[in-house]
Amino acid sequence: MKRIIGLFILVFALSFSNLIAQDKDPIIEAIVKEANENSQLENIGHELMDVVGPRLVGTPQMLNAHNWAIEKYKSWGINAKKEKWGEWRGWERGITHIDMIEPRVQSLRGTQLAWNPSTGSKGVTAEVIVLPENIKDSISFQKWLPNVKGKLVLISMKQPTGRPDYNWEEFATEESFQKMKDKRDAQTKAWRENIRKTGYNTRSIIPVLENAGAAGIVASYWSRGFGVNKIFSARTKKIPTVDLELEDYTMLYRLAESGHTPKLKIVAESKELGRVPTFNTIAEIKGSEKPEEYIILSAHFDSWDGATGATDNGTGTLVMMEAMRLLKKFYPNPKRTIIAGHWGSEEQGLNGSRAFVEDHPEVVDGLQALFNQDNGTGRVVRISGGGFLNSYDYLSRWLYAVPNDITEHIETTFPGLPGGGGSDYASFLAKGAPAFNLSALNWSYWNYTWHTNRDTYDKIVFDDVRNNAILTAILAYMASEDAEKTSREQIVLPINPRTGEQRTWPEPRSPNRDGGTN
Incomplete structure (x- = not known):
């Protein structure tokens, strides 16, 4: 009986193993x-x-x-x-070189933004200026605006820290971390309100500065990580726009605030190709x-x-x-x-x-x-x-x-x-x-x-x-x-809780077939 049972188990095992083998593609x-x-x-x-x-x-x-x-x-x-x-x-992007030449010499880490006209090999050399704090209204901003002529304008907020939040969370006391966040929130709110009082927003103010005679725009679009910034396209037509890594940008900002008047030389040799x-x-x-x-x-x-x-x-x-x-x-x-x-x-x-x-x-x-x-x-x-x-x-x-x-x-x-x-x-x-x-x-x-x-x-x-x-x-x-053609039957979409209205299937959109020329 034991031999029969053993033989049965062996036959079953072999059959199962063959079935598995047949299943493999x-x-x-x-x-x-x-x-x-x-x-x-x-x-x-x-x-x-x-x-x-x-x-x-x-x-x-x-x-x-x-x-x-x-x-x-x-x-x-x-x-x-x-x-x-x-x-x-x-x-076509060419060489970007950004150097602080006053109050001391230091090469800075940054790049020209996309589709920005070339400065030529001689570049642009100018003093740095920051936007005024506590702008009263658009009229007062217009009175201040001539100050940007011939200057490189810093247009991003001076961040209070270059450390990402996860780094603070790991090493700071809970009180210190919360204090930093509160300070940053208050500063961000004040910055946005200050920009709003100019009569423009963070995008529309850039051509205004260019038309007022600014020599260039310097930004820092920090991505909340060590040494990392978002890099997109320029909004100026004739003057350079560069993005600096946070640590260099905030250094410039502090120097300008404290009256040490930093001066930069920007060389950005891009090419227009029609x-x-x-x-x-x-x-x-x-x-x-x-x-x-x-x-x-x-x-x-x-x-x-x-x-x-x-x-x-x-x-x-x-x-x-x-x-x-x-x-x-x-x-x-x-x-x-x-x-x-x-x-x-x-x-x-x-x-x-x-x-x-x-x-x-x-x-x-x-x-x-x-x-x-x-x-x-x-x-x-x-x-x-x-x-x-x-x-x-x-x-x-x-x-x-x-x-x-x-x-x-x-x-x-x-x-x-x-x-x-x-x-x-x-x-x-x-x-x-x-x-x-x-x-x-x-x-x-x-x-x-x-x-x-x-x-x-x-x-x-x-x-x-x-x-x-x-x-x-x-x-x-x-x-x-697959022997079958896939079904395209759509579900009845649910109510959007934010609007209280039923969701609708996305509508097709036409591409932009003539881009970047305006």
Whole structure:
């Protein structure tokens, strides 16, 4: 009897093991093995961030990025092309050098803001001035305004500390931390009120200062982290606008307040390039059975240029490129057409993806699913059904094929709500197409890398990016193989608690196809 029982157990074990083996998908196994043992992420990350560099729309570097991506795809046997969608103000960043020359000599850390005219090699040399405190009203401000002529105007508040709050929380006494916050809140309130009394706001006051004869604008858009600032575009037409890191900016402010009259020399040698074409890069693996149905791997290609755009959105770009490489190698004849969309000018309003949606209604109509990644270097931890009633049916089926060590970190929300426009998936979702955002851990994204001077290669966490590439490749494979077309049935959206009115599905918006010229 014992031998019979033992034989039965052995036969059952073998049968179970065969069943498990049959359950394993050789394509998925090959994708996972290749991604873990022969990843190309570090190499393409180096080429994109270190060699090509930042990818501001309208710059030669953005064009270089498109050409680089096409050649990289070509080396993997994938067809890719640049697809023009508009034109933009052409501009190229040159050398920025900011030096304090009085009351002593010190080179300062900062940069010219985007689309700002060049100072020429001789630069601009001038004294620094701060806005007056306790402005009575707009009339008194107009009387003071002639004082800016020939001066470099400091337009940002002097922050009381350059330490982020988490650092205070760790080391300060509770009383000291609270005292700092109270002081900062009061100072911020007073600063805003003072600006309001000029008759302008923090944006509209800048052209007023330029028209009054200011020699330049000096700002510091602190991102509440050590040495980190947000870097965007200039609002002056003829004079330099530079952003200084907080520690240098507040030093200047203190010197000016105390009557030591700092003087700066600013050299910012940018180039104006006229109107230039703007592109998306589109890579494609053609479908073999249903070529007019599509899976899109989505990531914006452009960046701001305070750094090299590593986590916004270099990492999303790497995920989609590596996923396409894996798919081409192990799934070269997909049932449905798989597209990688590397969008231009996301940072100025989703322009590249909105243009693609307008220009390719056939792709939108045939879309099986879009997977978008655009919020830093962390592993994906959230996927929402995006407001599609039956999204659970297919997304959960596709996710089931993904290795557990990846999915165990992912929280799903079904049916979820439609996204309103934070990234390129929203361009497709607004047309009712099944587009899903792969939301990741932030790794201090909002303070330290999002649109900052610190968004560089060294911030990439390649283990997390590798997981995301595996996840994306398997989702694309499963979506392509699925026997059913995805349902687009939308939920009845709930009441918005803030307005008391029923939410509505996002409306499609047209892109700006002629940007930066006004």
